[in-house]
Amino acid sequence: MDIPLNPWRGRGLPDEVLSDAPWPSVDASRPEFLLSRCPTAAPTPLVPCSGFGARVMVKDERQRMGLGSFKALGAAYVIAHEAAATGSTDLSGALSGRVYVTASAGNHGLSVAAGARIFGARAVIYLAGTVPESFAARLRGKGAEVIRAGQEYEASMNAASRAARDNGWTLLSDSSWPGYFDLPHRLMEGYLAMAAEITGAMPDAPDLVMLQAGVGGLAGACAAWFRQAWGDGPRIVVVEPEAAPALRDSIAAGRPVTAAGPVSSMGRLDCKAPSLIALKGLARDADAFVTVSDAQAAAVLPQLEARGLATTESGAAGLAALRAMTPQPGREDRVLVILSEEAEM
Numbered sequence: 001m002d003i004p005l006n007p008w009r010g011r012g013l014p015d016e017v018l019s020d021a022p023w024p025s026v027d028a029s030r031p032e033f034l035l036s037r038c039p040t041a042a043p044t045p046l047v048p049c050s051g052f053g054a055r056v057m058v059k060d061e062r063q064r065m066g067l068g069s070f071k072a073l074g075a076a077y078v079i080a081h082e083a084a085a086t087g088s089t090d091l092s093g094a095l096s097g098r099v100y101v102t103a104s105a106g107n108h109g110l111s112v113a114a115g116a117r118i119f120g121a122r123a124v125i126y127l128a129g130t131v132p133e134s135f136a137a138r139l140r141g142k143g144a145e146v147i148r149a150g151q152e153y154e155a156s157m158n159a160a161s162r163a164a165r166d167n168g169w170t171l172l173s174d175s176s177w178p179g180y181f182d183l184p185h186r187l188m189e190g191y192l193a194m195a196a197e198i199t200g201a202m203p204d205a206p207d208l209v210m211l212q213a214g215v216g217g218l219a220g221a222c223a224a225w226f227r228q229a230w231g232d233g234p235r236i237v238v239v240e241p242e243a244a245p246a247l248r249d250s251i252a253a254g255r256p257v258t259a260a261g262p263v264s265s266m267g268r269l270d271c272k273a274p275s276l277i278a279l280k281g282l283a284r285d286a287d288a289f290v291t292v293s294d295a296q297a298a299a300v301l302p303q304l305e306a307r308g309l310a311t312t313e314s315g316a317a318g319l320a321a322l323r324a325m326t327p328q329p330g331r332e333d334r335v336l337v338i339l340s341e342e343a344e345m
Contacts, residue, residue: 012280022185024280026225027189028225035077040065052335061341062315074187091118101125107268123144124169125146153272187217207334212269220282227285238289239291
């Protein structure tokens with residue numbers, strides 16, 4: 001596996017690039033406070049995983065708040081923050097009349113739907129034609145209205161943006177672009193609750209951290225937190241699908257670029273354009289960017305299922321990249337990987 005080093009490590013992209021984008025937040029206290037008020041919130045386990053040579057610890061996000069992935073900490077946190085800001089004594093109706101709209105290739109939509117339902121708002125989720133109908137049914141089960149638009153994520157995102165503009169709805173994306181930073185910045189901040197759980201359970205820095213990325217929100221938030229908590233100790237590697245290397249290509253170009261490629265089986269990571277907030281942070285904080293093929297991601301699934309860690313190609317991308325690395329980490333090396341979602345039903 002080719003592992004190109006990040007030439008911007010430690011300093012970030014040139015000042016004139018992404019100057020309007022904020023750095024990722026490193027304030028975990030805000031999501032931790034709201035989570036303390038949520039009856040379904042609880043830390044997820046950090047478990048050892050054998051069979052990869054090194055001493056691998058897996059942060060298992062499959063049962064996060066009953067939504068099946070780390071995304072439960074994102075959009076739902078944004079909506080909770082807005083509900084709390086109303087000052088209402090009855091938060092269950094604090095956002096009555098509000099409509100949150102987004103596009104989703106998976107778990108982000110569930111987080112929007114669940115958050116809207118809890119606080120009295122509506123959720124409208126746009127899905128590309130490639131998203132399975134079983135996922136659409138899960139969204140409807142959370143009270144969301146589901147609309148199909150286009151055959152890829154970018155088309156559904158464009159449709160959601162138009163709907164927000166035409167109807168006066170709140171667009172709640174997990175990506176960011178020029179002029180759209182406030183809500184995705186807060187959404188990424190929600191992921192810090194998971195990152196803080198990890199550093200609380202691992203006071204000593206690991207040698208290597210593998211962070212899978214679509215638009216880069218998870219990777220950007222975690223990398224920023226880990227650098228604050230662990231300094232330059234761990235080597236942080238960002239993992240993308242071979243078909244969607246938006247972050248890798250942007251780092252190579254020294255500016256945001258849109259990647260080109262076929263549809264990937266790593267559906268939750270199959271994003272052709274990076275979140276600008278995530279790109280800004282990862283250019284400073286990540287040591288390297290690698291890609292894995294659909295075949296490599298699929299090949300690791302039976303090994304994980306045999307160890308009680310059944311997941312999807314997207315959820316296993318970090319472990320797939322770890323297995324494909326050359327040279328392999330040593331047997332005494334400590335490696336952190338995030339198992340980001342549950343297996344598909």
